[in-house]
Amino acid sequence: MLVTHPFDDDKLREECGIFGVYDAEGAAAMVALGLHALQHRGQEAAGITSWDGRTFHSHRAMGHVAGNFDRDEVIRGLAGNVACGHVRYSTTGETSVRNVQPLYADLSSGGFAIAHNGNISNAMTLKKALVRDGAIFQSTSDTEVIIHLVARSNYRTLLDRFIDALKQVEGAYSLICLTSEGMIACRDPLGIRPLVMGRLGESIIFASETVAFDVVGAEYIRSVEPGELIVVTQDGEIRSHHPFNETRARPCIFEHVYFSRPDSIVDGSSVYSVRKAIGAQLAIESPIDADYIIPVPDSGVPAALGYAQQANIPFELGIIRSHYVGRTFIQPGDKVRHLGVKLKHNANRALIAGKRVILIDDSIVRGTTSLKIVQMMREAGASEVHMRIASPPTRxxxxxxxxTPERAKLLAHKMDVAQMCAFIHADSLAFISIDGLYKALGEAGRDSQNPRYCDACFTGDYPTRLTDFDETIEVNQLELLRERVA
Structure with a gap:
């Protein structure tokens, strides 16, 4: 039986990653390299679509970029100097090839391919109306709704039809669209999902993260602004459009905590430096005596370094991670399933036996990882095991x-911090405060009236309408009210 690795379902999955190249020889090969750098954002499926001036070519498959796009015949089949690609986790829509992006359609104006990072929170409502009007959907992905809205728009130009479509959707999106007229890159009005622009010679490149530019040797130019559409025309002209009403941006704060690679720049800030600052702030807020600071690899490493430097406690690798374990493996019984936990993480017993340790991790979701890690430290002989989390409780x-899991499965929704500490069997547990997280990002604290970031996973303060989820949100708000009254 194939099942998910015990640690894999206890992290917030990293949405998706997108990458696009305009006017580059062998564009598809460059896109494949860029997607390699973004593989952490989606490990379920990958796809690339190219345009050779006459014909669109696509290759989409389940699995990693390596193995799907490392064969010469695949890249040769993706001819052209223009291409875009996508790596995916299924945030909406079933897990199948028909949902792998870029999605492609032949419109009245010609071919149209789209790669999307984010989620359209009124997609189900829009889809019901479109189906009633005769639309036929080929996937269960929310992204296909945008294609149908573009196809049915009455505006004359493709750009105007695209803008018309985006004005009907709610939620978060960064998009790279490939057409016979050029390439369009855009970001939702709040800038919730990231998107950056770079250049390599005469080639224009768009990506979810700057690290993808480093891999292909491109120069980072700037972030695509919230609500901005950048059009690259056939003659290489770059045009910027701002078709939406001006609003206060609220990019996702979790990009800084976990999603983005530490060597990326997000909204002008080094992710690595921010994570070290988060660790330092966590040490200020929740100090405790210990012999070693130990990161939960790999995402806890920068915050652990910041904590160790602030607390003047040695940083040590007390947990060793194997990088050769896939996301799934054979587990024929409970005994082997329990042993399988140590395939991915194992305690450095010689280091931690008899020592007081502070474990640093980026978040607690269901709590299963924290429980296993604390247990591992105990079995290795640690005298005390304390846990510090580089984000507020995910409620x-x-x-x-x-x-993310449904709210009922989030440990911080079901328990307070003391109960969570008892659940994972730690000697102490603390999270960084929401104000402390903002301070690590250079703010004075969280302005409850005008927060700088989307932090809804911590606060329940959703920055947009959530038409398809209104009932869920109302339940959440009632629960929040009960908690405050209690």
Whole structure:
């Protein structure tokens, strides 16, 4: 039986990653390299679509970029100097090839391919209306709704039809669209999902993260602004459009905590530096005596370094991670399933036996990882095991393209911090405060009236309408009210 690795279902999955290249020889090969750098954002499926001036070519498959796009015959089949690609986790829509992006359609104006990072939170409502009007959907992905809205728009130009479509959707999106007229890159009005622009010679490149530019040797130019559409025309002209009403941006704060690679720049800030600052702030807020600071690899490493430097406690690798374990493996029984936990993480017993340790991790979702890690430290002989978390408690589901469990399965929704500490069998547990997280990002604290970031997973303060989830949100709000009254 194939099942998910015990640690894999206890993290917030990283939405999706997108990458596009305009005017580059062998564009598809460059896109494949860029997607390699973005593989952490989606490990379920990958796809690339190219345009050779006459014909669109696509290759989409389940699995990683490596193995699907490392064969010469695949890249040769993706001819042209223009291409876009996508790596995916299924935040909406079933897990199948028909939902792998870029999605492609032949419109009246010609071919149209789209790669989407995010989630359209009124997609179900829009889809019902479109189906009633005769639309036929080929996937269960929310992204296909945008294609149908573009196809049915009465505006004259493709760009105007695209803008018309986006004005009907709610939620979060960064999009790269490939047409016979050029390439369009855009970001939702709140800038919830990231998107950056770069250049390599005469080639224009768009990506979810700057690290993808480093891999292909491109220069980072700037972030695509919230609500901005950038059009690259056939003659290489770059045009910027701002068709939406001006609103206060609220990019996802969890990009800084976990999603983005540490070597990326997000909204002008080094992710690595921010995570170290988060760790330092966590040490200020929740100090405790210990012999070693130990990161839960790999996402806890920068915050652990910041905590160790602030607390003046040695940083040590007390947990060793194997990088050769896939996301799934054979588990024929409970005994082997329990042993399988140590395939991915194992305690450095010689280091931690008899020592007081502080474990640093980026978040607690269901709590199963924290429970296993604390148990591992105990079995290795640690005299005390304390846990510090580099984000506030995750109490609410995300509806903006992050694959979070339903709220009832979030440990911080069911328990307070003391109960969570008892659940994972730690000697102490503390999270960074929401104000402390904002301070690590250079703010004075969280402005409850005008927060700088989307932090709904911590606060329940959703920045947009959530038409398809209104009932869920109303339940959440009632629960929040009960908690405050209690």
């Amino acid at each position: 609410h589901s995300c509806f903006y393209g992050v694959d």
